[in-house]
Amino acid sequence: MSVLSTIREDIQTVQRHDPAAQSGVIIFLSYPGLHAKWAHTFEHWLWRRGVRGLARVLSQITRFMTGVEIHPAAQIGRRFFIDHAMGVVIGETTVIGDDCVLYQGVTLGGTGNESGKRHPTLGDRVTVGTGAKVLGNIHIGDDVRIGGNSVVVKDVPPASTVVGVPGRVVRRNGERVVEAADAARLHHENLPDPVREESRSNRAAIEQNEDRIAELEAQMRELTTLVRELSAQNTRAADDSSDTQA
Template sequence: MGLISRLKDTLKEDIANARAHDPAARGDLEVALAYSGLHAIWAHRVSHAMWQHERLKTPARLVSQAARAVTGIEIHPGAQIGRRFFIDHGMGVVIGETAEIGDDVMLYHGVTLGGRSLAKVKRHPTLHDGVVVGAGAKILGPVEIGQGSSVGANAVVVKDTPPDSIATGIPATFRVRGASEHQAAVDPAEYVDPAMWI
């Protein structure tokens, strides 16, 4: 598969992912042109590819800073980000150099994946597949957020959380989800009550 074909597939996947995560999305063209989170991810993919070459590290930082100026989202070119990553709204998101983000992760605005050390080591969080991080949450240090976990809005996480957990508070505490919390309480196809989304 050629580079152009892979690029087209990635762009289509990103647009479809944004539409799946945002009920306000009205069409592919609108999403491609108007979603700053998507623009930040695309710019990151370019800057991350450049970051792999020593002579392109400074230009990679310039690309990431230009994206920050345009989108309000700062992603260091060294951060590793998986597929179908979505940033909703986006303004104020900061993702540090050694952050690692798995597939199918979603961040809301104001999220920080930051460090707690100045040492040149792994100092930013790892978010495993399927993690959702609420608005304003701060995840600090080389902590791991387990697969399928959620971090509540404005939580401050400084310790590892196991898979399928919910982390809330300052500092965050977590609990592992029960089996019933993985299923919708009501089948939306049969009954739609706006209050169930609150």
Template sequence: MFFYRKEKEVNQVGIWKRMKEDMDVVFEQDPAARSYFEVFLTYSGLHAVWWHRVAHMFYRRRMFFIARAISQLNRFLTGIEIHPGAIIGRRLFIDHGMGVVIGETCEIGDNVTIFQGVTLGGTGKEKGKRHPTVKDNALIATGAKVLGSITIGKSAKVGAGSVVLKDVPDHATIVGVPGKVVRQHGEKIRKDLDHHKLPDPVANRCEHLQQEIDELRAEIAELKEIVKGKEGE
């Protein structure tokens, strides 16, 4: 109900004011932005959010086919797929959004940042609420996969390439596959997290094979010595 109440408040804000607000977010987060004219015409993440609002309006009126058609047009034009049923708050910033997927029952709060290749999807097992809830001020980095009816807390950060299957607390940073909390409220959680020391199965197998080769060479050398001794008799 929290997100539905916020959605109603958002819809009461003027359309042009909302569009201006969306463009202001781009200037705040992207140093490459130079003018409102450039941002208005060339930022696909911005266009995707605007198209979604139109699709979502039809979706709420139970005009599902029109809503889905608009969302597919949105996907074709921007490379960003947002289901028309998803609930999105104010000031969402999708940066370099190609490949972003946002599922039907997603709920996204205010001031959220999403980078390219992010998936806010389901696991294929749930019914009803089956996609993530992302709270205010969260950041989801490049290529992260957030799956299932889980919650990404306020001001949380999901690291690039992470796969998140469990709730993330407020003000936490999560990384890895599967995702693990490494910081919360700016303090390190796991002091022994050394990514350069993670197991490498390929290297381990190569070392095992090299060991077998060395043992075979030693056995061959020993057999050669035995053969030479017999020939000298």
């Protein structure tokens, strides 16, 4: 794609994702997430052509100007959008698919001093909520949504919703993995609360145990009544036998 086509496509992406977006001119001038993405395109071009020192220096200038740190080696797909774009860090071996959205404070980083591929791979249409950390050489499938402040250190299957520390899947293919409240549609801030879901799951188990205990108590009362009746019958039979012998 040409530079103008890419800019036009990215502006349309902002208008699609941000309800507060204004005209294309305002978006072009005032969205640091777009500025960081556009600068990274040039820095990545330099990196691939071996001009790595200059690419690294320019990436730090971009970081200073936008609040977004993207390593020049990171691979980023089309229609990538960083909302608010402050405090976002994208590591060297990160791979990001098409139509992905990151919110402020997101880290796509490593877990230590390992070499080789040490940063995550995001599929297409992945949304990562505010302050979330996706760490290590893991794969995040297509259409995954990661809740704000989650910490994800394991692979996530496609079409899943992940929340918590450590991150865990609470929705897969449109179905809740654990019982929770109403569906959280488009807004990452409305993702299910894993603590609340765990509490509801525990309450459901307690109610099942209470029902089972009540059932066992009823059976015990029936057995007690039956034993008393049998005992009374044996007593009467013994008395009848004694009268007959007399």
